[in-house]
Amino acid sequence: MKTKFGFEISQGRQIDLDNLDTHFAVELSRMVGSWQSCINCGACAATCTAGSYSGLNLRKLHYSLWKSDPVELVSRIQNELSSCVLCGKCQLVCPRGISTRYIVINLMAKANDNVYSSSMV
Amino acid sequence: MNDKKVAVLGAGPAGLAAAITLAEMGLAVSLYEKSSEAGKKIRSNHNLFPDRISAKEVHKKLLKWLDHPMIRWIPDTQVIRLSRVSRSLKLETEKGTHDEFDAVIISTGFDFFDARLKEEFGFGIYERVIDSPGLETLFNSSKLPLTFNGKDPQTVAFVHCVGSRDSQSGINYCSRLCCITGIKQAIQVKELYPQCRVYNFYIDLRAGGRGYEELFREAQEKYGIQFIRGRVSEAGENDHHRIVIKAEDTLMGRPLKVTTDWLVLLIGMVPCKSNIEFEPGNENTTGQDGFYQISRYMNSNRVDNQAGVYVAGSCCGPMNIPESIASGRSAAAEVFQYLKHQS
Numbered sequence: 001m002k003t004k005f006g007f008e009i010s011q012g013r014q015i016d017l018d019n020l021d022t023h024f025a026v027e028l029s030r031m032v033g034s035w036q037s038c039i040n041c042g043a044c045a046a047t048c049t050a051g052s053y054s055g056l057n058l059r060k061l062h063y064s065l066w067k068s069d070p071v072e073l074v075s076r077i078q079n080e081l082s083s084c085v086l087c088g089k090c091q092l093v094c095p096r097g098i099s100t101r102y103i104v105i106n107l108m109a110k111a112n113d114n115v116y117s118s119s120m121v
Numbered sequence: 122m123n124d125k126k127v128a129v130l131g132a133g134p135a136g137l138a139a140a141i142t143l144a145e146m147g148l149a150v151s152l153y154e155k156s157s158e159a160g161k162k163i164r165s166n167h168n169l170f171p172d173r174i175s176a177k178e179v180h181k182k183l184l185k186w187l188d189h190p191m192i193r194w195i196p197d198t199q200v201i202r203l204s205r206v207s208r209s210l211k212l213e214t215e216k217g218t219h220d221e222f223d224a225v226i227i228s229t230g231f232d233f234f235d236a237r238l239k240e241e242f243g244f245g246i247y248e249r250v251i252d253s254p255g256l257e258t259l260f261n262s263s264k265l266p267l268t269f270n271g272k273d274p275q276t277v278a279f280v281h282c283v284g285s286r287d288s289q290s291g292i293n294y295c296s297r298l299c300c301i302t303g304i305k306q307a308i309q310v311k312e313l314y315p316q317c318r319v320y321n322f323y324i325d326l327r328a329g330g331r332g333y334e335e336l337f338r339e340a341q342e343k344y345g346i347q348f349i350r351g352r353v354s355e356a357g358e359n360d361h362h363r364i365v366i367k368a369e370d371t372l373m374g375r376p377l378k379v380t381t382d383w384l385v386l387l388i389g390m391v392p393c394k395s396n397i398e399f400e401p402g403n404e405n406t407t408g409q410d411g412f413y414q415i416s417r418y419m420n421s422n423r424v425d426n427q428a429g430v431y432v433a434g435s436c437c438g439p440m441n442i443p444e445s446i447a448s449g450r451s452a453a454a455e456v457f458q459y460l461k462h463q464s
Contacts, residue, residue: 013375014375014377015373015377033342037341040372067373
């Protein structure tokens with residue numbers, strides 16, 4: 001019989017900034033200049049109708065993009081992301097005036113792996 | 122009135138502003154300074170927040186005030202004791218000389234926090250862990266100040282609140298100017314090395330002065346500097362003499378690790394070690410934080426229960442340059458009022 005003994009090494013929770021692929025975050029911030037000016041106030045998440053039902057949290061999402069692997073992140077939040085109806089309330093309340101909808105559209109595009117035209121904005 | 126003598130202790134921005142204001146009012150001013158030059162701390166900077174004006178230019182303007190014929194310039198002289206002889210204030214210097222005055226303005230400024238006291242950050246142990254004044258010195262010393270062994274830095278990290286808001290170092294107050302210093306210096310690094318990744322580790326960003334928030338936003342938007350909420354817990358050197366730092370990313374709720382070429386500690390302002398000894402007794406001249414106490418009614422720069430003794434500038438709490446200058450001028454105006462009523 002196999003007994004568990006000693007320590008098991010769990011998957012690291014540590015964010016390793018040295019080996020993180022941030023090119024998607026950088027690319028996004030190039031498209032939406034104000035995006036990087038987020039101050040993590042959470043107004044976008046608070047006002048989000050979808051968020052109350054699906055767990056979609058734009059603040060967290062924005063911050064996570066700089067701190068996680070984008071492919072892994074987007075696949076993880078695909079369901080939450082699809083609950084967004086692009087109503088734009090998040091953009092209305094943002095104190096930094098960030099074009100949050102544009103971010104969501106791009107994330108959706110990434111998630112669906114198809115190309116949304118930027119003319120949709 | 123014109124036979125009155127005033128002493129100003131310390132020739133930083135507050136002391137210089139107080140001295141020139143009194144001199145222009147026709148009073149004889151003796152300006153004491155413990156070091157050999159006036160405005161030394163300003164001169165040691167490269168440029169100044171928020172407009173990034175050259176520190177040398179500002180310094181030059183302040184030094185012009187020294188030329189006033191009513192100002193007696195007394196460098197290399199530290200006043201150590203203040204006592205009373207009938208209606209006069211007697212000042213004794215460490216050289217053993219003494220002189221009497223009708224009023225005194227203390228503008229002795231601040232000292233920088235000694236980052237060696239926070240051993241976990243490795244200042245004084247690792248070559249490329251430096252403090253914020255040290256970075257200013259580097260900016261002044263070379264065109265490529267962070268190029269090390271011919272290599273440009275890939276990563277530079279800043280730690281906010283070193284010797285601020287930290288009861289472990291016995292400092293409970295916020296130095297309030299280190300945040301904006303960190304933002305300014307991060308921008309400078311990015312300007313010199315656009316490819317370099319710059320991280321600022323903060324607890325709260327407290328950059329409340331005029332133009333400070335705008336500079337912060339510029340740092341985020343224009344320069345892509347990343348602000349990470351979480352205090353660095355430790356720093357150590359790896360085999361390649363790079364600095365490995367650990368922090369908790371409190372907005373992610375996860376621990377974080379990053380390797381950096383330079384670690385800059387944004388140190389706070391602490392009360393001057395060489396505070397003056399009052400006779401009789403120093404009671405209530407300073408607050409619990411060690412800075413001089415202005416009137417508790419907030420309406421005067423006078424030290425409570427010390428007639429004729431006024432304080433100005435960052436010896437009564439962290440202040441930036443314009444605040445220090447305003448404080449010095451304000452103390453000078455009060456001295457004028459005081460002397461007018463006295464005569």
